[in-house]
Amino acid sequence: MTDELVISGLEVSIGSKKILKGLDLTVRQGEVHALMGPNGSGKTSLAYTLMGHPDYTVDAGTVSWRGQDLLGLTPDKRAQMGVFLAFQYPSAIPGVTVASFLRNIYNAIHHPKQPDASGETSIKYTGIPLAKFRKLMEEKMALLRMDPAFATRYVNEGFSGGEKKRLEMLQMAILSPSMAVLDETDSGLDIDALKNVAEGINASLSPDMGVLLITHYQRMLNYVKPQFVHVLLDGRVVMSGGEELSHQLEANGYDWVRDQVGLPAGVGDEASAPEPVAQH
């Protein structure tokens, strides 16, 4: 089996609301794919579903990674198989410093606790030596041009939007996943930060890493070059192409896509969904 993420016929709902309606997408290792689509079209829902968010119900379809089914696994198992998601809205974890969080997650991925013969986790377990970890962290922070002071702050607590995105990239750099989904990592970044983060992504990219880059903007794609661009509309990938597709989208908007694929204007766009009639 080749090293690829294969999403096939994926149907997902949240509560009674159907969000993905038969989505197909394949990302091979070494490839960068961009996924674009209007607000509310389900990009984050797809990302969450890939990682196993409990609120999202998979009604049909399959997701496999390196030939193994992902959908039956808990999020941590998916992460341990090398799948990573950079969140559009990363969560804060008050009281947990960035340094200790990074060390914990590094250990979870690269030095998982090994149950001993009795089934108990060995009490001697310590994971990566502290000094070695510090070196790794400082190296990666320098790469992303992050102020070392971030190491002692609590995870995402009081971080600006751009700082949160950088911390997502720092986590990716430290975990070195083989399949990364980046959900609007470029949103909220200033021009320099965008360049910086893109450099970080490029530095983390390796020939055996697959990337699914969710974005609204062409500008990120100037730095991180995708081989494939897909459009998510009405719960499906309705159009795929090369890098040029992102330019066409930038120029023509999503109504052009709807027109091309024969969808009525406004479909698949949360912003233009019919509003309930106001009661007052």
Add this chain to the structure above:
Amino acid sequence: MTLTQPSTALDAETIARIGELSDEPDWLCNLRQRWWERATQTPPPTGQEEEWRRTSLDALPRDASLLTDAPLLETHLPADAAEAGVILTDLRTAVREHPELVAKHLGVSDGPASHGHFWALAHAAWTGGLFCHVPRGVSVDGTLVARHVIPRSDVAYHPVSLVIAEEGSSVTLLEEIVSPDGGSAGWFGGISDVRAGRDARVRYATLQQLGDAAWRIGAERVVVGPDATVTTLNAEIGSAVTKLGLDVVMDGKGGTSKVLGLLAAGDDQQIDINTVQDLAADHTTSDLLYLSALYDRAHASFYGITNVRHGTRQTSSYQECRNLLLSPQAGAEPIPVLEIEANDILRCGHGATAGAIDPTTLFYAQTRGLSADEAERMIVRGFFEQVVAQISDETIRSRIIDALAVRIGTDSSDEVAA
């Protein structure tokens, strides 16, 4: 009376025999009798009182036999502190070795009003306790540690802890309370009487790890003198039922108090805390922060009064109580009460929350490779850090972290501040 003879409810005769048994001086026997009278005149709570509506005393093991042969308090007193005249010892030893000092300070003040009966009872029926005295101007560098080890689960024990920091002194004290799990219910009625004189610095932490059948009916009164700074920490981990009344009296101009609490409970544990921040002098500051993590069917009530006294000026106070519910059956009821009788205040505020871990935060940590349990442990440990980070004494901090870890399930590799 044999040492562990079952006594039915305490009576005047039993109180008299406690004194005889250890050959106590007359002043002490008389003191016990006076407090026994107070105890009978101040009836136990009926459950109608605002502070007692959330904890029923019906199942309090009133008939548990009185522990009259309690092991001596285990203490650690840094050598330089002993040389400087600091006393840290079992209250029984202190009565023999420092009778004048003990007579001067023991049983001279009233405790929290809501716990008046139990405050009186302990002064009458104490059979062990802690005596800590820091002379004027003496500053202790290291950490004083005292440990009550109660050998059996099924006894009644009402130790009195007296902590006196004289003018301009400075001290850090950790008091631990442990008893074995299992067995029949026992009654731990320990009380603490803490006084910080003018300009004194006191850090006083209690770590309660009673066995799972214990009833802790405790009371603590902290008096903060002029320009004194006091930090108290109550870490409540053990017991079946904990009912604690804590009064912090800002008695002198310019005093500062930080009132911290860490509660970690599971199974069917019940915790009920009543605090009073009594802002009785000008320019005083009192900030309270209680955090609880509640597992299984555990329940915590928190009834906190901030009383800004009439005529005081420029006081500043805050009380915050946050509860993390780690099971759908766990519950918390934080009730802040602000009684503001003064016009000229700097600040008087409160905050109270109770809720589960945000599922997306849990998911976020899980997507980084942590199992649901590991992620939860990390989030709970981080939650407690808001108080833990304020414990400046390293000995105390690491003892508290270890004690919390037993409930949270963390180990040193999960340490959040590494």
